Amino acid sequence: MTPEDAPLNETADDSPAIPGFEELGITGPVLKAIRDLGYETPSPIQAATIPTLLGGRDVVGMAQTGTGKTAAFALPVLERLDTAQKTPQALVLAPTRELALQVCEAFESYASKMKGVHVLPVYGGQGYGVQLSALRRGVHVVVGTPGRIMDHLAKGTLDLSELKYLVLDEADEMLKMGFAEDVEQILAQTPEEKQVALFSATMPAQIRRLAQKYLRDAEEITVKSKTATNTNITQRYLVVSYQQKVDALTRILEVENFDGMIIFVRTKNETETLAEKLRARGYSAAAINGDVPQVQRERSVNQLKDGKLDILVATDVAARGLDVERISHVVNFDIPTDTESYVHRIGRTGRAGRTGDAISFITPRERYLLGHIEKATRQQPTQMQLPTMEDVNTTRLARFDDAITAALGESERIEKFRDIIGHYVRNHDVPEADVAAALAVVAQGETPLLLDPANDALTAAVERDNRPRRDDRARPAREPRERRSRGDYTPYRIEIGRRHRVEPRQIVGALANEGGLGRDDFGAINIKPDFSIVELPANMDASVLDKLRDTRISGRLIEIKADRGAPGRRDGERRDRKPRHRN
Numbered sequence: 001m002t003p004e005d006a007p008l009n010e011t012a013d014d015s016p017a018i019p020g021f022e023e024l025g026i027t028g029p030v031l032k033a034i035r036d037l038g039y040e041t042p043s044p045i046q047a048a049t050i051p052t053l054l055g056g057r058d059v060v061g062m063a064q065t066g067t068g069k070t071a072a073f074a075l076p077v078l079e080r081l082d083t084a085q086k087t088p089q090a091l092v093l094a095p096t097r098e099l100a101l102q103v104c105e106a107f108e109s110y111a112s113k114m115k116g117v118h119v120l121p122v123y124g125g126q127g128y129g130v131q132l133s134a135l136r137r138g139v140h141v142v143v144g145t146p147g148r149i150m151d152h153l154a155k156g157t158l159d160l161s162e163l164k165y166l167v168l169d170e171a172d173e174m175l176k177m178g179f180a181e182d183v184e185q186i187l188a189q190t191p192e193e194k195q196v197a198l199f200s201a202t203m204p205a206q207i208r209r210l211a212q213k214y215l216r217d218a219e220e221i222t223v224k225s226k227t228a229t230n231t232n233i234t235q236r237y238l239v240v241s242y243q244q245k246v247d248a249l250t251r252i253l254e255v256e257n258f259d260g261m262i263i264f265v266r267t268k269n270e271t272e273t274l275a276e277k278l279r280a281r282g283y284s285a286a287a288i289n290g291d292v293p294q295v296q297r298e299r300s301v302n303q304l305k306d307g308k309l310d311i312l313v314a315t316d317v318a319a320r321g322l323d324v325e326r327i328s329h330v331v332n333f334d335i336p337t338d339t340e341s342y343v344h345r346i347g348r349t350g351r352a353g354r355t356g357d358a359i360s361f362i363t364p365r366e367r368y369l370l371g372h373i374e375k376a377t378r379q380q381p382t383q384m385q386l387p388t389m390e391d392v393n394t395t396r397l398a399r400f401d402d403a404i405t406a407a408l409g410e411s412e413r414i415e416k417f418r419d420i421i422g423h424y425v426r427n428h429d430v431p432e433a434d435v436a437a438a439l440a441v442v443a444q445g446e447t448p449l450l451l452d453p454a455n456d457a458l459t460a461a462v463e464r465d466n467r468p469r470r471d472d473r474a475r476p477a478r479e480p481r482e483r484r485s486r487g488d489y490t491p492y493r494i495e496i497g498r499r500h501r502v503e504p505r506q507i508v509g510a511l512a513n514e515g516g517l518g519r520d521d522f523g524a525i526n527i528k529p530d531f532s533i534v535e536l537p538a539n540m541d542a543s544v545l546d547k548l549r550d551t552r553i554s555g556r557l558i559e560i561k562a563d564r565g566a567p568g569r570r571d572g573e574r575r576d577r578k579p580r581h582r583n
Contacts, residue, residue: 019047021075025054029113030078034071037109037317043068043340045223050076053197058218060211061199068340070106073167073197077141078107080164083116086138088158090165091190093146093183095173096365096513097123099337103169104143105267117141122158124148124514125547132157146174146182147510150552153189163190171200171207173368177513178506180206181554187214201372233350235381237360237370239465241516245333245361246274247458248386250281252331252359255387255395260304260326263313264345266334274333275313285311288318316341322348332360335369339376359384364465364518386462389453396449465518489523489535494558497530506553507534514551515544533563 021031021042042050045063052059053076063069077090094100104121111117120134122144131148135157142149142158152158166187168174174183196215200207211218240248249263263285265271271287278285286300286309297318303309305324312319316336327349336342342360349356360381362369374380408414421435440449496502504525511517511534523535548560 021046021050024050026050026075026079030075030110033110033113034075036113039071043072043223045069045221046072046075048221048223049073049197052219052221053077053195054079056195058195058215059197060203060215060218060220061197062203062220062222063199063201068338069169069199070103070338071110073169073199074103074107074110077165077167078111078114078117081114081117081140083114083140085140085162087162088139088142088160089163090141090167091149091160091163091186092141092143092167092169093149093174093186094143094169095145095177095179097121097125097145098334098363098366099170100143100145102266102337104141107141107143119143122148122152124551125516128550135159145513146179146186147513147552149186150182150555151550153186154552154555154557160190163194166190166194166196168196168198168200168210171198171210172202172204175204175206176368176505177509178503178553179509180210181501181506182552183210185555232354233346233356233358235346235358235360235373235377235379236384237362237381238384238386238462239364239367239518240361240386240462241465241518242363244458244461244465246277248361248462249331249333250278251387251392251458253278253283254392256329256357256359258310258357259328260307260324261311261329261331262319262322262327262345262348263311263331263333264319264336265313265315266336268315270334271313271315271318275311278311278313283311284309285313287313289315290317292318316345319345319348324348325354327356329357329359332358335360335362335366337369337372339369339372342373343376364521365512365516386459388459389451389456393450393453400449464521488538490538490540491533491535491563492560493563494532494534494553494560495530496553496556496558497528497532499529500554500556502527502532502553507532510551510553510558511536511548515548517544534560 019042021034021039024042024047026034045061046068049059049061049069049072053073059073061069061072073092081089092100092103094103100121100123104119107119111119118134118137118139119141120131120139120143122131122142124145124147131152135152149158153160168183171183174180196218198207198211198215198218238248238252263274265274268289268291271289275285275287286303288297288300292300300309300312301322301324304312304326307326313333314322330346330349332342332345336345346356346358349358358381360373370381421432424430424435425432494507496507504527507525508522511522517536521537521540524533525535526533545560548558551558551560
């Protein structure tokens with residue numbers, strides 16, 4: 001665990017002595033890599049799990065998101081990896097592509113000092129070409145979502161015959177999303193002789209049955225998170241899809257009254273990309289990450305302190321230990337699934353008794369993390385609204401007024417320009433107000449000062465993402481849908497139905513994961529004996545439908561297509577008939 005990952009309300013004096021990573025059995029290049037990353041003392045889940053996994057025993061870990069469990073299973077896997085073997089040796093199943101990518105990046109960081117280790121993320125929405133090419137070249141660790149893993153197994157493109165290690169990460173979330181049958185089918189296609197680690201924040205009966213069926217003599221390890229945050233940090237969040245994040249961030253920067261800011265992203269490449277986009281939009285921003293030389297990193301930090309720079313775009317490692325008084329805001333552009341990372345990210349503001357603001361972008365499929373954050377921080381983040389174009393215009397006019405007022409205070413320069421303006425008015429017979437307006441046009445350049453509120457597609461898109469989630473259990477079965485009219489949806493047919501034992505949550509989980517849809521993008525779900533009708537947004541992009549074409553549920557290709565009506569329907573059945581199931 002890095003110094004940044006240590007819980008804020010724990011002190012070394014109050015904690016029992018914990019052995020170091022070397023004493024736990026981590027050696028050689030893996031040990032060197034984690035030391036370079038700043039890992040010093042293992043977290044409780046790491047200290048309990050690593051020796052057990054290195055000893056070859058299965059593990060059931062009951063741990064909240066944010067207790068350091070990724071390193072708890074990744075380090076033992078890498079410690080025993082055979083780089084000469086080209087077929088996958090380790091498979092990690094994760095409920096969402098975001099978590100899969102984060103776990104994959106962690107593996108790559110821990111393996112940075114090893115030669116020839118290949119880690120592949122496998123998830124819906126990414127082209128098959130990249131995944132197939134990597135699998136043909138040889139991959140040691142595969143990290144993926146159940147739906148896409150099932151797809152590769154069905155196509156025969158993923159060989160698990162020599163698998164040695166299997167990890168189920170956030171197993172309870174996978175089951176909530178309807179992946180239970182997929183997970184069991186994947187487990188059934190792996191070698192009997194393998195080591196299994198199952199991690200879950202809760203231990204419902206279904207998880208318990210899964211562990212009893214597929215794990216052998218597993219050691220149960222339970223760890224509770226003890227993190228908490230300063231109460232002087234205001235926490236807010238905005239539900240926003242990945243495609244709208246940059247535009248949403250720009251609008252918030254326009255309206256929010258901030259001094260210095262750190263924006264956290266998930267990868268090193270994203271720090272450079274986002275910093276460049278912000279500079280193109282007129283903000284003084286710089287990137288800091290593990291690849292940026294220390295001298296340049298220190299220069300950027302000093303510029304932030306001195307007010308010569310307003311925004312740092314950073315990764316967790318690069319911002320470790322950063323304490324700059326000017327930092328009034330922290331933005332989680334990519335929300336971490338590790339809640340301790342969240343706590344220590346937002347701890348870069350609100351230091352030494354000062355107040356601070358933390359804003360987190362959460363994609364529709366990451367909403368479940370809000371509960372983890374609330375438990376870890378003992379505070380409930382407030383949902384914020386995206387500033388409207390009217391808000392932006394009000395802010396811009398206020399700043400324009402302030403600029404004029406400031407300029408009027410420079411009496412000597414004003415006097416000189418007054419003579420110049422007077423000369424122009426006398427010679428061209430133009431009113432002074434028109435000359436002032438013309439000078440404003442010259443000063444503003446090509447970019448319009450005010451936005452057109454009538455053309456605000458971003459607000460509409462973010463409002464759709466921010467609709468409250470519907471709770472099937474709390475809503476009466478006959479409650480009418482009021483949020484959208486039927487014209488807002490298009491019915492799609494998928495070739496899986498009641499006889500395949502499919503449930504609405506499985507359909508929602510699979511389509512959301514493969515197509516990047518939010519739960520609120522689903523209308524009625526009508527499950528028939530041999531097929532199902534699913535309502536999806538009428539304005540859904542064609543690229544989303546392309547991503548969904550290869551989706552499998554319980555191993556069966558769904559063959560999604562627009563529902564045309566008659567085929568497969570009983571006589572007299574109407575399209576607007578009340579569905580038996582609703583999402």
